[in-house]
Amino acid sequence: METALITGGSRGIGAAIAAALARAGYAVAINYNHSAEAAEALAASLRAEGRAALPVQADVSDPAQVAAMFAAVERQLGAVSVLVNNAGIAQQKLFTDLSDADWRRMMGVHLDGAFYCCRAALPAMIRARYGRILNIASMWGQVGGSCEVHYSAAKAGLIGLTKALAKEEGPSGITVNCIAPGVVDTDMMASFSAEDRAALADETPVCRLGNADEVAAAAVFLCSPAAGFITGQVLGVNGGLVT
Numbered sequence: 001m002e003t004a005l006i007t008g009g010s011r012g013i014g015a016a017i018a019a020a021l022a023r024a025g026y027a028v029a030i031n032y033n034h035s036a037e038a039a040e041a042l043a044a045s046l047r048a049e050g051r052a053a054l055p056v057q058a059d060v061s062d063p064a065q066v067a068a069m070f071a072a073v074e075r076q077l078g079a080v081s082v083l084v085n086n087a088g089i090a091q092q093k094l095f096t097d098l099s100d101a102d103w104r105r106m107m108g109v110h111l112d113g114a115f116y117c118c119r120a121a122l123p124a125m126i127r128a129r130y131g132r133i134l135n136i137a138s139m140w141g142q143v144g145g146s147c148e149v150h151y152s153a154a155k156a157g158l159i160g161l162t163k164a165l166a167k168e169e170g171p172s173g174i175t176v177n178c179i180a181p182g183v184v185d186t187d188m189m190a191s192f193s194a195e196d197r198a199a200l201a202d203e204t205p206v207c208r209l210g211n212a213d214e215v216a217a218a219a220v221f222l223c224s225p226a227a228g229f230i231t232g233q234v235l236g237v238n239g240g241l242v243t
Helices: 012-023 036-048 063-077 100-128 149-172 194-203 212-222
Strands: 003-006 027-032 053-057 080-085 131-136 174-181 234-237
Touching (some): 003 012, 003 063, 012 027, 012 131, 063 080, 063 100, 100 131, 100 149, 100 174, 212 234
Parallel strands (some): 003 027, 003 080, 080 131, 131 174
């Protein structure tokens, strides 16, 4: 059984990906930072279905915690062959109001975290000559979002990391891809009013918001052996809002 590690896997898109991978036959490590109760509940529900699931705490912006997380996962589930870098935070602020701490935290979780996790995962993948790395970016990393400059920059960096690392690791049988979700109905949308949500749905060609399971379905495919000739790609799961 292959082992998949999903960062930020306790809620939203991450939880949907973790559940979908578990139901596709992977042993899943569900990373969380603060949401212990949600991670434990998800793991328990998957174990009740007969799946292998392990909640594991780490702040992915801390390289020491990332190293300890990978060691714990390998000890309990085996070496990670599928890594989903999904951990993220959201913040809406005018650029001129951003503090140094705002910028560093956004880059730390989204971009540094992906770097630390890829660095920890790659040695075992290279030895096995097989691996799947999937980075969860955003359509704002492609086109930019007003009042989300630091978020957009971090996600754009994640897209660049995807494209470059795919070229470097392809000869080792490792694919590196990226999903750029559009407006997806998760708790990160909690700050949006009903009017804002309706306006976003109206702007989307399919006339609705996406859901986390739709992103998860794309993730399962890109993490599978069937996607072995797909690497360095950015897949928009956005209802046609960005093309």
